[in-house]
Amino acid sequence: MLNNQRTRPRAAAGAALALSLACVLTSCAAPGAETGGVEQSEEAPGFLAVADESLTGEGALTVQLDYDTSEADGLDPQTAQTARSWMIMGLVYETLVTTDENFEIQPALATSWEQPDDTTYVFTIDTAATFSNGRPLTVDDVVGSLERQMASMSVWSGQMGPVESIEATGDDQVTVTLSSPYAPFLAALANTPAAILPMQEVNDGSVDLTTTMLGTGPYLVSDHRQDESWTFMANPDWRGGDDLAVQTLELQIVDQESTRQAALREGSTGMANFVNIDSLSQLGGNEGLRVVNQTQSDLYYVFVNSQKPDSPLNDQDVRFAINTAIDRQAIADIVFAGETSPTGITPSNLPGACLVDELPSEQATIEDAKAVIEESGAGDAALDLVVYTSEPVMAQIAQLVQQQLAEIGVTVEIEQFDTATYNERVFTAQPGEFDLSIGWFAGYTDPSMVTKWWNPEQAFFNVGFTGVHEDLNALIAEGASESDPSARAEVLTELCASADEYSEIVPLVHRPSIIGFDTAAVSPTIQSNEGYGDILRNIVDYRIAGE
Amino acid sequence: MLQILRWSAGRVVSALITLLGVSVLIFVAIRLMPGGYEDIVLGPLASAEEREMLAEAYGLNQPIFVQYFAWIGQVLTGELGTSYVTQTSVSGEMLARIPVTAMLTIMAMAVTLLIGVPLGIWTGVRSGAKRGGALGRVVSSIGISVPEFVLGSIVIFLFSQFSLGLKVGGFASIGTGFWPTFQALLLPALVLSVFCVAATARTTRDAVMGVLVEPHITAAVARGETAWHIVRHHVVRNAGIPILTLLGTITAYLLGGAVIIETLFNLPGLGSFMVTGLGRRDFAVVQATVLFAAAVFVTLSLVLDLITSALDPRVAVTGKAGS
DSSP states (O other): OOOGGGOOHHHHHHHHHHHHHHHHHHTOOOTTOOOOSOOOOOSBTTEEEOOOTTOOBOEEEEEEESOOOOOTTTTOGGGOOSHHHHHHHTTTOOOSEEEOTTSOEEESSEEEEEEEETTEEEEEEOTTOBOTTSOBOOHHHHHHHHHHHHHHTOHHHHHTOOEEEEEEEETTEEEEEESSOOTTHHHHHTSGGGOOOOHHHHHHTSOOTTTOOOOSSSEEEEEEETTTEEEEEEOTTOTTOSOOSEEEEEEEEOOOHHHHHHHHHHTSOSEEEEOSTTHHHHHHTSTTEEEEEEEEEEEEEEEEOOOSTTOGGGSHHHHHHHHHHOOHHHIIIIISTTSSOBOOSSOTTSTTOOOGGGSHHHHSOHHHHHHHHHHHTTTSSOEEEEEETTSTHHHHHHHHHHHHHHTTTOOEEEEEEOHHHHHIIIIISSSOSOSEEEEEEOOOSSHHHHHGGGOTTTSGGGTTTOOOOHHHHHHHHHHHHOOSHHHHHHHHHHHHHHHHHHOSEEEEEEEEEEEEEETTTOBOOEESEESSOOTTTTGGGOBBSOO | OHHHHHHHHHHHHHHHHHHHHHHHHHHHHHHHSSSOHHHHHSOTTOOHHHHHHHHHHTTTTSOHHHHHHHHHHHHHTTOOOBOTTTOSBHHHHHHHHHHHHHHHHHHHHHHIIIIIHHHHHHHHHTTTSHHHHHHHHHHHHHHHHSOHHHHHHHHHHHHHHSOTTOOSSSOOOGGGOHHHHHHHHHHHHHHHHHHHHHHHHHHHHHHHHHHHTSHHHHHHHHHTOOHHHHIIIIIHHHHHHHHHHHHHHHHHHHHHHHHHHHHHHTOOSHHHHHHHHHHTTOHHHHHHHHHHHHHHHHHHHHHHHHHHHHHOTHHHHHSSOOO
């Protein structure tokens, strides 16, 4: 709960009323509505659902997803940029390490690792692993894969940190040396872009990674039609065993949320994902269906463009006043029916994250904000607030932000665009062609992996709407290099406060991920928290009814 | 006869000019849209250099007329280009999807003709009767005024609760056999046909009412011909031309409506292919699908015009159907 200074029942009621009218037209939940019939609880610590081990059947599972991803470089996992690609490619490829339900690093292709000093990591490789063409994994594949990633200059090579050298130091040992300590290194290794590739085949040209997926993972691609479906078959040579319950996995791409709901109700699919929080209530009451709300570290934000010439938003005080007026808890309560929670720039479900209530904008009062707007004259002109249409909840957040800013005298006009237009106006145009915009970031599994988006010299996509702040950049670097947890938490708290005061990227709330499944079709294991958008992370543990 | 042939040749030439105009229009229109392929496929994290490289790779940085002539040159040789996203032949992708859209529109057209025409004849014949006329007006008014996406959403919700053996959330893969495909397409086809049934019923009704006041109908009544005989031999034949003309418009409507219905019901047809291509700024896909739809419509209109002129030669002479 926010402090009392920010409690504005009348405004909240007004916003709720306005949203309810909008929601009648957009089929979202009534503001503040109970989610109805769905009690979110963990089946085991860290898990929303745990597969029933007594089920011993094998068979096919159909999963409907909201979209496919297209990759400019094809199916190469090292250049994949979206969570959906990571999840799909993660069925075929494996990484050295992985993350568990507590965001802690666990073994994968590396059975163990040591860290003799702050900058050296020695991995013991599982040489029993084989690629799906039958060739055993070697340390050369590991070295070659990591070197290829670092040379790719992709977004993920930036996430890997200051890697100085990667060497094979034994038949089953690889040593990575960093030029300086970097706390998120193992977390970066735990995602699909750091996958271990069949480098022997890549180097001799017998495998083209842009068109073929050849990994050590539990599944093989059997068929793919872009934007329609993927079919995977269980890899009989997978080192994890040949008793996968889901022997055939079909991922169907179904754009419409209502159609995915219908398919789940009528049994056309065993599992489906949803973005609209109302799916909890709309599906929760159906017999035989279970629907869970997985907490992603992903977060919604408002960009406040400080780079547009002659904009009142060039004034930091005005931006901070806007930040102050935005009530994160109200967004969580009204737009998401209380099914998500506010966050600062470090996703609040990650270890060491800063506390939202301690942010300077949360401590300031609406009266302060109103005075700044009045004094600056920033309320004289209307600001545009741009959102994209493919995720309808964006417009709902925008309506609430519009109401909240009206309270301090800022007029906002909402403009909705398709994704291509949005991307051009927000990310491609220099400076960005907008005043305010709403979007979301992937939150990953280490706070420092997302804090670098606040540094436009590292995250060049935001140079059109954010300024360079040396003090903030220093804190971002310090947060990434500090390995002592308590010292790091202090840095991150300071970092959150600094970014909050600059108010160019204002984090709002976590982006929920709703997963529904037919209990007659599948008994899945689903983690309560997820950092890389992998809703099928535990698929090898799934169980299917039957003998 | 020579006049009819000359008129027919003129219609063919005007059809080709129409298609050329459509090709220019769609090519320019899609490029006037804000946001490019690179904004979608590379996403926000890409640098300006990466965007430029991608635009260059696909020739998107060339002057628009250079791009147009390159494309239309391909089209004239029967090559519709390569999808930016899938890197596969657009014509191949379209061939895989055309059966779904074709079946959907044919089923919708069948429903339209089987319900719309008899309903129009019935309400036209009974136009003097209070109950029949009022019922016809109510049914056609509702059918015309309810948008497809609203009706479709209601149908999806209802049939996901009570499926009655019909699918609303599955694929209509042709390879799975007739019955599964029929099951998947029946509801979308019914939703798609509602507007057309109403429009056809109304047009047929008006045409029937127009014929019924003709002197030869009065003469037929005076001769003592039965009502059924009059309808079959005099009314339907004479009301046929406006109905035939309407079929061209209905086809265009069905092709347009298929875009919404396929997206709503998740059918892998041409309509959903075009919508996805548009969202991704996959220009090759959008150009090819729109041009194909235009070609179907123009060709069908041409064929209907030729049939009409054969039925009533005055069309070729005066440009108007006779009564």
